[in-house]
Amino acid sequence: MAALQPFTLTAIRTHQASLVAEWLAGLDASGATRNLKADDLKRQTEEFLDLLHAGLQNGDASNLNAGAWDEVRLFLEKLSHSRALLGQDSQQTATFIFSLKGPLFALLQREYSEQPAQLANQLLQVSELLDALGLHTIRTFQKSREAVIKRQQEELLELSTPVVKLWDGVLALPMIGTLDSQRTQVVMESLLQRIVDTGSEIAIIDITGVPTVDTLVAQHLLKTVTAIRLMGADCIISGVRPQIAQTIVHLGLDLQGVVTKANLADALKLALHRLGLSVAKAG
């Protein structure tokens, strides 16, 4: 495909200000500008037009992978990334590119009003170029979005495994939600590390927040218990409600001598007792 006519390039340059204004108005009307600062958006539209112009001058509009388009692609990747962080969806993000079509087409129509054949040719090329750029934006947006989700999951993993010190020598680990292998791994590591750091003798794993104890959860719990014991510490599982206790029995699970308690308070009482401590009323 031939490059865009120099005349088109000049037209874009000459009318850049009005192009930006129309583009911004279109973006605003599309609802794709929510959460975005007007200043940022204006800067982004201007920067994109500059880069687009430079790309068209140096490169072929039909091959976006060429070096001449590096800057444009990089710009769109950064844009996608920042939009993903702002919680925009892929449609809103791609609208940034697609809403340039209207103003640009109108401009070409005015400039090529005397040459319909040229107009058709230029419209087609600009359209294909913007489509390709839009698709690139969507693709990179999806990658950014996946990266954001992955990071949030990792953060959640850490957030959901707080090891708390209940007393000198007594740690508690309140588990919440579903225990998958990945989480168990994180939980186990942070608990074992805290046992070492604090020299604790007793660890209480509280499963009040775990709605279903099936054989997989049990397997993960038993692995954790084994690791705790290997470190010379002792383990109590609390939050074993009556319905969970019955289910464990029916499943035929062998808890390998781990003491279980219905609630965390009972577990703490037992832990203190084992340490030779007792709680007495003051006065």
Added chain:
Amino acid sequence: MSAEQSGTQPILLEQDVVRARQLARTLAQGCGMSLINLTKLVTAVSELARNAVVYGGGGHMDWQVVEKDHRKGLRLTFRDEGPGIPDIKLAMTDGWTSGGGLGLGLTGAKRLVDEFELDTAPGAGTRVTILRWA
């Protein structure tokens, strides 16, 4: 006995095990199931749904609310088109696993419900139907 409600939910990925549990919980609550029976049922669902994902390569859970003598219950079928189970007796032995589990999923599920039926053959997939009264 008259069927009142029924449906199907796909179980393809690990996340679908959680969704199957949630659906079973909601349906069991709708049947007025006691907390103990509900917990047993949901645990059995967890085992069978996971087996369908892990060993059956994914499948479906069919559910049906049933009623008999003014008592409601939930019938669930877990079916997959996986390799099937070559030795049913072995698979229904406490502690036997082919995949590093605890080997208590099938036998445990059986003990957690009122009715349990396993229908499988090598190359013909696996179908487990359970029923739990409220």
